[in-house]
Amino acid sequence: GENVEQHPSTLSVQEGDSAVIKCTYSDSASNYFPWYKQELGKRPQLIIDIRSNVGEKKDQRIAVTLNKTAKHFSLHITETQPEDSAVYFCAAPRFGNEKLTFGTGTRLTIIP
Amino acid sequence: EPEVTQTPSHQVTQMGQEVILRCVPISNHLYFYWYRQILGQKVEFLVSFYNNEISEKSEIFDDQFSVERPDGSNFTLKIRSTKLEDSAMYFCASSEAQRGAREQYFGPGTRLTVT
Secondary structure: OOOEEEEOOEEEEEOOOOEEEEEEEOOOOOOEEEEEEEOOOOOOEEEEEEEOOOOEEEEOOEEEEEEOOOOEEEEEEOOOOHHHOEEEEEEEEOOOOOOEEEOOOEEEEEEO | OOOOEEEOOEEEEOOOOOEEEEEEOOOOOOEEEEEEEOOOOOOEEEEEEEOOEEEEEOOOOOOOEEEEOOOOOOEEEEEOOOOHHHOEEEEEEEEOOOOOOOOOEEOOOEEEEEO
């Protein structure tokens, strides 16, 4: 099955600086890569996703890049704000499959 | 904006008891999922459901678990005889039917505590 690894497990960033979280996946046929943000005690919330036919996607301060050859994708948050503090999970499905395999999560803390 | 809803938000039960967790997926979605998250750990897939049948299940989803869509709006997860290790947050998710990758939207979760 799909194996997703995520780094780092914790990340502290000064407010206003950028944060980068990286994930690698094992199934070369995977074609969809979502990122979820989970605040304490809340649901995972889809914040951005990318499909395998593009290399980068941006939505205001967040962006995701995909390197299919290397089988890794990254979340980039620029101009970080205190409300960005949360646990971020990457995920990937096996091709043609509904099941999302999640990474182990990154606890992002924005230092005011 | 439509959201997945779940009830109850917190369920406390004794070991060996049966529990039913309820979900109302987004109304035009046709794919439904259950995931669980043990405290402090990652989200783990349990089961997916489409067209009134299970489309995939994980090794966690053993004979103690079952899912049902009893009517046009609800989607339930039943655990027949709960164990201590079933204590977790259970999330329901749903997605539209479309070709290719499908965005999955999560409900707020039910925290299950088995004592």
